[in-house]
Amino acid sequence: xxxxxxxxxxxxxxxxxxxxxxxxxxxxxxxxxxxxxxxxxxxxxxxxxxxxxxxxxxxxxxxxxxxxxxxxxxxxxxxxxxxxxxxxxxxxxxxxxxxxxxxxxxxxxxxxxxxxxxxxxxxxxxxxxxxxxxxxxxxxxxxxxxxxxxxxxxxxxxxxxxxxxxxxxxxxxxxxxxxxxxxxxxxxxxxxxxxxxxxxxxxxxxxxxxxxxxxxxxxxxxxxxxxxxxxxxxxxxxxxxxxxxxxxxxxxxxxxxxxxxxxxxxxxxxxxxxxxxxxxxxxxxxxxxxxxxxxxxxxxxxxxxxxxxxxxxxxxxxxxxxxxxxxxxxxxxxxxxxxxxxxxxxxxxxxxxxxxxxxxxxxxxxxxxxxxxxxxxxxxxxxxx
Amino acid sequence: xxxxxxxxxxxxxxxxxxxxxxxxxxxxxxxxxxxxxxxxxxxxxxxxxxxxxxxxxxxxxxxxxxxxxxxxxxxxxxxxxxxxxxxxxxxxxxxxxxxxxxxxxxxxxxxxxxxxxxxxxxxxxxxxxxxxxxxxxxxxxxxxxxxxxxxxxxxxxxxxxxxxxxxxxxxxxxxxxxxxxxxxxxxxxxxxxxxxxxxxxxxxxxxxxxxxxxxxxxxxxxxxxxxxxxxxxxxxxxxxxxxxxxxxxxxxxxxxxxxxxxxxxxxxxxxxxxxxxxxxxxxxxxxxxxxxxxxxxxxxxxxxxxxxxxxxxxxxxxxxxxxxxxxxxxxxxxxxxxxxxxxxxxxxxxxxxxxxxxxxxxxxxxxxxxxxxxxxxxxxxxxxxxxxxxxxxxxxxxxxxxxxxxxxxxxxxxxxxxxxxxxxxxxxxxxxxxxxxxxxxxxxxxxxxxxxxxxxxxxxxxxxxxxxxxxxxxxxxxxxxxxxxxxxxxxxxxxxx
Numbered sequence: 001x002x003x004x005x006x007x008x009x010x011x012x013x014x015x016x017x018x019x020x021x022x023x024x025x026x027x028x029x030x031x032x033x034x035x036x037x038x039x040x041x042x043x044x045x046x047x048x049x050x051x052x053x054x055x056x057x058x059x060x061x062x063x064x065x066x067x068x069x070x071x072x073x074x075x076x077x078x079x080x081x082x083x084x085x086x087x088x089x090x091x092x093x094x095x096x097x098x099x100x101x102x103x104x105x106x107x108x109x110x111x112x113x114x115x116x117x118x119x120x121x122x123x124x125x126x127x128x129x130x131x132x133x134x135x136x137x138x139x140x141x142x143x144x145x146x147x148x149x150x151x152x153x154x155x156x157x158x159x160x161x162x163x164x165x166x167x168x169x170x171x172x173x174x175x176x177x178x179x180x181x182x183x184x185x186x187x188x189x190x191x192x193x194x195x196x197x198x199x200x201x202x203x204x205x206x207x208x209x210x211x212x213x214x215x216x217x218x219x220x221x222x223x224x225x226x227x228x229x230x231x232x233x234x235x236x237x238x239x240x241x242x243x244x245x246x247x248x249x250x251x252x253x254x255x256x257x258x259x260x261x262x263x264x265x266x267x268x269x270x271x272x273x274x275x276x277x278x279x280x281x282x283x284x285x286x287x288x289x290x291x292x293x294x295x296x297x298x299x300x301x302x303x304x305x306x307x308x309x310x311x312x313x314x315x316x317x318x319x320x321x322x323x324x325x326x327x328x329x330x331x332x333x334x335x336x337x338x339x340x341x342x343x344x345x346x347x348x349x350x351x352x353x354x355x356x357x358x359x360x361x362x363x364x365x366x367x368x369x370x371x372x373x374x375x376x377x378x379x380x381x382x383x384x385x
Numbered sequence: 386x387x388x389x390x391x392x393x394x395x396x397x398x399x400x401x402x403x404x405x406x407x408x409x410x411x412x413x414x415x416x417x418x419x420x421x422x423x424x425x426x427x428x429x430x431x432x433x434x435x436x437x438x439x440x441x442x443x444x445x446x447x448x449x450x451x452x453x454x455x456x457x458x459x460x461x462x463x464x465x466x467x468x469x470x471x472x473x474x475x476x477x478x479x480x481x482x483x484x485x486x487x488x489x490x491x492x493x494x495x496x497x498x499x500x501x502x503x504x505x506x507x508x509x510x511x512x513x514x515x516x517x518x519x520x521x522x523x524x525x526x527x528x529x530x531x532x533x534x535x536x537x538x539x540x541x542x543x544x545x546x547x548x549x550x551x552x553x554x555x556x557x558x559x560x561x562x563x564x565x566x567x568x569x570x571x572x573x574x575x576x577x578x579x580x581x582x583x584x585x586x587x588x589x590x591x592x593x594x595x596x597x598x599x600x601x602x603x604x605x606x607x608x609x610x611x612x613x614x615x616x617x618x619x620x621x622x623x624x625x626x627x628x629x630x631x632x633x634x635x636x637x638x639x640x641x642x643x644x645x646x647x648x649x650x651x652x653x654x655x656x657x658x659x660x661x662x663x664x665x666x667x668x669x670x671x672x673x674x675x676x677x678x679x680x681x682x683x684x685x686x687x688x689x690x691x692x693x694x695x696x697x698x699x700x701x702x703x704x705x706x707x708x709x710x711x712x713x714x715x716x717x718x719x720x721x722x723x724x725x726x727x728x729x730x731x732x733x734x735x736x737x738x739x740x741x742x743x744x745x746x747x748x749x750x751x752x753x754x755x756x757x758x759x760x761x762x763x764x765x766x767x768x769x770x771x772x773x774x775x776x777x778x779x780x781x782x783x784x785x786x787x788x789x790x791x792x793x794x795x796x797x798x799x800x801x802x803x804x805x806x807x808x809x810x811x812x813x814x815x816x817x818x819x820x821x822x823x824x825x826x827x828x829x830x831x832x833x834x835x836x837x838x839x840x841x842x843x844x845x846x847x848x849x850x851x852x853x854x855x856x857x858x859x860x861x862x863x864x865x866x867x868x869x870x871x872x873x874x875x876x877x878x879x880x881x882x
Binding site for chain 2: 034041080153155226286288291298307311
């Protein structure tokens, strides 16, 4: 079976690897190359701590387990100058400031019910866990399963492994599709026609635009996120530490600037702080407002950061659907067209489970996940068959 | 009253300030240096040898004209933004800076809101990597010049000066004046290129001829050998510089095999050209054009950029030297203050600017970096010094998008944010991609020109969302643009806004 995967970000690369390993003839098409956009402009969070009970939490828990073996496998298969995934099961610490304790405690209780490990830290353990955390913090919950990887390098590793399994990479822009009897038959690209029995749209924030070109518009929009990197510091942040207000912000439909502050040290000693959320289209001039807002929140968590110099900041666009759930499965309008997008800020974490669902949809491979909540035909997307 | 903000206190910025003030505008000038003057007029009263200063009377006149301006020296401007109109007060340009020594605990925040801004951020000098260039004793030509001018210090006792362009001449002169033996000046360009650049219209050089004649005189007086079509291809030494290998370079700057010879020296000053400091203009949204060999802010005849109210002058619009910068700065200052293009006060500056621009194009033809230089690198030559990334590591990841390459190799991610290595990294990537395309390994898969919907391809390493290092605490400080009332208080008496 010839499968064209459009988009060489983390989702496209993970899908390509999964499909190639299951024997499909895979071609990955990207207009820039591997990890040219969102997957090289994000943090690499593998979080379960921010998920409340629901289909996305199921996906996250499943994916979190898969990443442990997948990252090890990618690192073992590394060749030559290929960088490591930098996978690190460092765990997360979510904190509440005075007034927010009850809400965080209640949220953690609902998470425990679906199997997420969430341990409340008393004052002594908190000091031992994160010695530089502000004394103002009123409650801290430890999530041992939160993890981290280097998203751009990991995407490169996924693509390289897929290519070793026989996948092909074509750098070109997809301009349209040829259908025969309501089924996809080929893609038109800037470097020529590519015949395909199935097409997987992994174009991230551009998946809506691409869907339209293929004759199957999809309501996927970009959300801009800004991330800060400090100069290397002697102080360490040992976990992914963030303020519980993150939990409310992800699902919010508010277009205005929102920030949360996931703070962590990188292996090089720099401190990574992200991120903001703004629904402003593909505006690539974020200005200083998000940077200032993130800085203020980060200092509240870790006062030492006030004297820390910012080295750089960067931003990227995250794909989101109107109902804030990933879109994974076959398009109800065009046979052989599948979508895998809309992961918002969680695409890195959700990539392996997404690939599993795509293999299920395209090849009929087995899965223990329930595909129904993510289908493009679900009510929340407004896609009619 | 129109309020004009000026970024940079070199020749272009100072000329812009003088012109805007003369046209009746209020002016705020922000400069990162401890003293105004930029690179060209870098000085230290009592130390700087007057023979190293050119046009110093002009500098003193410009300083004298600043009495009515608000001037912030030692200002690290970390953001420059255009705000949406209609907020009912102040101008649309918002600049944020911290003022004080970089390591001081109490840097003062300054927020400037203005109707127009002149970006006159200049250029820093560019040294291409050479095997051995990380040895102590190797500096950029600009650093050698700055140490000589400001501190009266020579970077070595026996110093070799190499690179390209007329700037090598004053560097050699300065080194000689502070007591170094300059063992040679090695200019990479060959006779043909120099003739094409310099000879066709020698009268255009008149503006520079006095200065140039003086430098050439200095070479003769100090018995400094001047070689063309020659460059340093390796620096030798264990603990520090002990010598350098020079070789003849062909028209594309590839070393000619068999022409290598060793010159004993204890310092090497490298200057292959200049890199304009574009980040403020890019943050303001201005269009830049060009490629990795030369990327500049797009301006029209009035020095207007593609963004309303944003003007640019000096080296950010093209490497043209101090005379071009002075003329462009004056035009930008007058126009930013609201004068019309045909106002008689602009006439002289327009004439000088047009002549100097033509000269600049010829200098670029004569001395511009040629792609063959990468041939003198070894695979293990460190290119990105902050993160110790080698040429081999960069070339090996050249086929992936530029962003992903940086993250994989860490090239350009360190404290200097690719200000030192950016152009060299881009050249190595381009060279590796071209040779991969020739061997068919990557084919069309690597077209750099359309790489990246977010414009990495268009601006390469020059996009830096933070214009200067700033502490998180300084960022978070709740400073809003000063209201007109507050601003007046900070101004010298006699000024009415």
